[in-house]
Amino acid sequence: MAVTLRDIAKRAGVSLATVSRVLNDDPQLAVSDETRKKILTIAEELSYTKRRRRDTAARHKIVIVQWYPELQELTDLYYLNIRINVEKEAQAAGLVTETVFANNLAQVPKDAAGIIAIGKYSPAQLKQLSVVSRELVVIDGDVLAQGYDCVVPDFEGGITQATQALLAKYRRVGMIAGQESTTDGRPVADPRASAFQAAMGAQFVPAWLKVGDYSEKSGYAQMQALLALPVAKRPQAVLIANDVMAAGALRALHEAGVAVPAEMAIISFNDTSMARYLYPPLTAIRVPTEQMAAMGVALLQQRLTVANLAPQRVVVGTLLTQRQSAKL
Numbered sequence: 001m002a003v004t005l006r007d008i009a010k011r012a013g014v015s016l017a018t019v020s021r022v023l024n025d026d027p028q029l030a031v032s033d034e035t036r037k038k039i040l041t042i043a044e045e046l047s048y049t050k051r052r053r054r055d056t057a058a059r060h061k062i063v064i065v066q067w068y069p070e071l072q073e074l075t076d077l078y079y080l081n082i083r084i085n086v087e088k089e090a091q092a093a094g095l096v097t098e099t100v101f102a103n104n105l106a107q108v109p110k111d112a113a114g115i116i117a118i119g120k121y122s123p124a125q126l127k128q129l130s131v132v133s134r135e136l137v138v139i140d141g142d143v144l145a146q147g148y149d150c151v152v153p154d155f156e157g158g159i160t161q162a163t164q165a166l167l168a169k170y171r172r173v174g175m176i177a178g179q180e181s182t183t184d185g186r187p188v189a190d191p192r193a194s195a196f197q198a199a200m201g202a203q204f205v206p207a208w209l210k211v212g213d214y215s216e217k218s219g220y221a222q223m224q225a226l227l228a229l230p231v232a233k234r235p236q237a238v239l240i241a242n243d244v245m246a247a248g249a250l251r252a253l254h255e256a257g258v259a260v261p262a263e264m265a266i267i268s269f270n271d272t273s274m275a276r277y278l279y280p281p282l283t284a285i286r287v288p289t290e291q292m293a294a295m296g297v298a299l300l301q302q303r304l305t306v307a308n309l310a311p312q313r314v315v316v317g318t319l320l321t322q323r324q325s326a327k328l
Contacts, residue, residue, distance in 0.1 A: 067119025174208030174235030219245025
């Protein structure tokens with residue numbers, strides 16, 4: 001069985017991205033001489049050898065496909081951060097990148113050695129991408145069952161942690177969840193609402209679960225729906241599925257004169273820079289977009305190096321960051 005970068009990373013106790021960049025002699029990598037020597041020693045012990053690609057000129061060119069149009073990306077810092085960090089990680093690893101926006105699959109160049117697709121894609125769209133290059137990694141979409149590598153956040157773990165933290169202080173906890181669709185109209189399964197319901201158990205109240213579309217406008221509208229309930233029958237705390245909807249929800253609360261967190265506490269999901277600058281700053285579940293980007297690039301590099309790999313799913317954990325919108 002061929003030795004992979006994952007084998008070396010496991011033995012060395014470092015990330016796939018670090019192993020790849022050490023073995024590719026990346027001059028911009030900040031790593032100790034001890035770690036570098038350890039990785040090289042393990043690679044030698046395991047007799048690791050790089051596999052040459054058919055096309056030496058094309059092997060360094062990868063395409064980053066962002067499912068948002070460029071202007072819409074500016075309204076959702078989560079996807080913007082992933083795309084920027086993928087470009088940085090890929091270029092630091094010596095790869096030439098080209099970015100295609102708005103899921104414009106027709107613009108994906110035919111000479112791409114590999115593709116990193118950011119966002120949600122239908123089976124038909126994945127098939128169209130794989131025609132250009134079978135070396136395909138999806139970030140933020142779970143496509144393992146369809147035979148492709150992917151990097152996803154631990155939605156269930158993050159939502160469960162946030163819900164339990166709220167339940168430790170509040171009896172009535174609600175959620176504003178989200179529903180997405182691919183750009184060709186296929187609904188996307190989102191585990192956040194079901195994870196919330198499971199974590200709530202017998203304390204779950206259906207009227208306190210509202211579903212928006214991840215936009216600021218829908219966050220505003222769904223919070224207004226919760227505020228329409230009598231004060232004694234509305235949630236004391238609300239978990240919101242992303243920072244953009246949380247911004248809309250906060251606006252609704254401010255307009256209604258509801259104090260945060262004294263009268264209603266808020267926890268958001270994603271923890272982009274927006275969360276720190278809203279008023280009050282949001283307590284949030286942080287999704288490490290830098291780490292997701294690094295893992296996506298490492299998976300693609302591995303696929304470009306080693307033939308006949310089984311598809312892999314990498315799940316990246318989350319962190320709870322406490323600020324002023326919820327005192328836990």
